Amino acid sequence: MKIKLYDIAHSRAGDKGNTLTLSLIPYKPEHFALLQEQVTANAVKNHLKEIVAGEVTRYELLNLPALQFVCQQALTGGVTTSLTMDTHGKSLSFALLEMEVDVP
Amino acid sequence: MRERIRIGCGAGFSGDRLEPGLILAERGNLDYLVLECLAERTIALAQKRKRQNPSAGYDPLLERRIELLLPVLLANNVRLITNMGAANPLAAAQKVIEIARRLNLTVTVAAITGDDVFHQLTGDETALETGQSLASSGPLVSANAYLGADAILPALATDAQVVITGRVADPSLFVAPLVHELGWSLDNWEQIGQGTVIGHLMECAGQLTGGYFADPGRKEVTDMAHLGHPYVDVLADGTALFGKVEGTGGTLSLATAKEQLLYEVMDPGRYFTPDVIADFTQVRLQQAGPNQVQATGGRGQTRPETLKVSVGYEAGFIGEGEISYAGSNALGRAKLAGSIIQERLQEQFTDLRIDYIGSTSVHRTSFGHYPDPYEIRLRVAGRATTSQQAALVGEEVEALYTNGPSGGGGARKYIHEVVGIISTLIDRNQVTPTITLLRV
Known part of the structure; x- marks a missing residue:
């Protein structure tokens, strides 16, 4: 069965220049393995292909547990010079949560 | 040396609400109040204002915040550390003195300058974002280096009740009082790494206590209209217990703390500040009680030899x-x-x-x-x-x-x-x- 990440995880977006950071935090720690396996850097890059032009790097925080995605060239020039509405990309946490994953 | 200090954060950005900071000053039992009000763009705009008027260029809300807070801070013996000086910490300090005089208060204010390195740059330096010279992006209007906790410490050694800075790394606003009060060393990377984790969790104020978190039906936050901002009790061994004032709205939970711990973090194992390269990957968060979260395990390794200039x-x-x-x-x-x-x-x-x-x-x-x-x-x-x-x-x-x-x-x-x-x-x-x- 396919579900949205929104159903099992939460996220906060942050920005540094033209780089977007997205956390992905499971509500239940037992869902972390599923996120680790399916929400790869490549899968996120593909899901956000209309938004992120550059590389996506994934960090695993086993201590929380959570994943952190760092997306390059994601904010069309950055906070101050971008023509987009959401220049910080602050709303993009919910773009990540639109991604679908398979659950047993 | 103290065994424990309490620091509150009453503002997490320039336009933040005024009331939560006042509640912290009145009822938070604080030793220090931090107001973090300076973004990269904010300081560039402030430099432009200063150029048009040499006594301008500090935070536009400084006057309102200080008028409201100063009598309470002095009465309750709470020290204020804020980067509301923006492009002009000296003019900001003079404004605080003017307000104190008007309110018949006695106060010592420390202004910290030195972050403005505009005249030290030629424009030929390489921009990290473009790989080209700075000047090739356009006519330069401002250049501010990120100062660290070491810039604030000498002010804390004086009798100043209000410390006003320009560009200082946000976590350093918290690291400085921890070092000063708890007898920590700027060269102890474990202490400074943990202090940086504490500062990072605190610096966005309401974002730790349920602000920017709620999603009705899924992520519930209590009484958001009266969202309280956080304080933290820090022990000499670095153990940090985050809380908020009784009766204020908001929710402080593992989930809110996790979101804030990772906020704007480019590499959780190597978080660069002027004080330390901090490591967030061993941080342990625990729910210690209702609206209470404990954080331990922040670490660090050395401090960068260079400072970032915005x-x-x-x-x-x-x-x-x-x-x-x-x-x-x-x-x-x-x-x-x-x-x-x-x-x-x-x-x-x-x-x-x-x-x-x-x-x-x-x-x-x-x-x-x-x-x-x-x-x-x-x-x-x-x-x-x-x-x-x-x-x-x-x-x-x-x-x-x-x-x-x-x-x-x-x-x-x-x-x-x-x-x-x-x-x-x-x-x-x-x-x-x-x-x-x-x-x-």
């Missing part, structure tokens, strides 16, 4: 125009309007953006899931070199009233002057923080 440059103007369409085929009519604007402006603008608010304006896509909405707002934005050119965007959108599709309404037009931000690195030995004490 550089502002003139980036021209942005012109914007908006108009709404509603009812049947709203998106169709908005798209027709967008194509008309594109055709009318394409020769004057190389960088023109057309958004359909209500459909794809924020994420640039709707992931294919969502049907046409009942109403759509067309938004057009174009980059221009002059304000006259920028004005054309709004003029053409407004002209859709009589020269565009059926049923457009509520046209608005805007012009913004744009300051862009890039960054470079400077050797820390080239930056000399200075303290000026003012008294009344």
Whole structure:
């Protein structure tokens, strides 16, 4: 069965220049393995292909547990010079949560 | 040396609410109150204001915040550390003195300067973002190095009750009082790493206590209208217990703390500040009670030899125009309007953006899931070199009233002057923080 990440995880977006950071935090720690396996850097890059032009790097925080995605060239020039509405990309946490994953 | 201190954070950005800081000062039992009010863009804009008026360039809300807080801070013996000095900490300190005089209060204010390195740069330095020289981005308007906790410590050794800085790394505003009060060492990477974790969790104020978190039905936050800002009790061994004032709204939980711990973190194992390269990957968060979270395990390794410099440059103007369409085929009519604007402006603008608010304006896509909405707002934005050119965007959108599709309404037009931000690195030995004490 396919579900949205929104159903099992939460996220906060942050920005540094033209780089977007997205956390992905499971509500239940037992869902972390599923996120680790399916929400790869490549899968996120593909899901956000209309938004992120550059590389996506994934960090695993086993201590929380959570994943952190760092997306390059994601904010069309950055906070101050971008023509987009959401220049910080602050709303993009919910773009990540639109991604679908398979659950047993 | 103290065994424990309590620091509150009453503002997490320049435009933050005033009331939570006042509640912390009144009822928080604080030793220190921090107000973090300075973003990269904020300081560049402040430098522009200072250029027009040498006594301007500090935070626009400074006067209102200080008038409200100063009597309470002094009565309760709470020290204030804030970066509201922005581009002009000296003028900000003088303004605090002026307010104290008006309120018949006695106060010592420390202004910390030295972050402004504009005159030390040639413009030939390489921008980290572009790989090109700074000057190739546009005429430079400001350059501020990120100072660390070491810049604040000498002020804490004086009798100053108010410490006003310009550009200081946000976590350093918290690391400084921890080092000063708990007898920590700036060279003890474990202490400074944990202090940086504490500062990072605190620096966005309400974002730790349930602000920017709620999603009704899924992520519930209590009484958001009265959202309280956080304080933290830190023990000499670094153990940090985060809480908020009894009776305030908001929610402080593992989930809110996790979101904030990772906020704007580019590499959780190597989080760079002027004080330390901190490691967040061993941090342990525990729910210690209702609205209480404990954090331990922040670490660090050495401090960077260079400081980051945030550089502002003139980036021209942005012109914007908006108009709404509603009812049947709203998106169709908005798209027709967008194509008309594109055709009318394409020769004057190389960088023109057309958004359909209500459909794809924020994420640039709707992931294919969502049907046409009942109403759509067309938004057009174009980059221009002059304000006259920028004005054309709004003029053409407004002209859709009589020269565009059926049923457009509520046209608005805007012009913004744009300051862009890039960054470079400077050797820390080239930056000399200075303290000026003012008294009344």
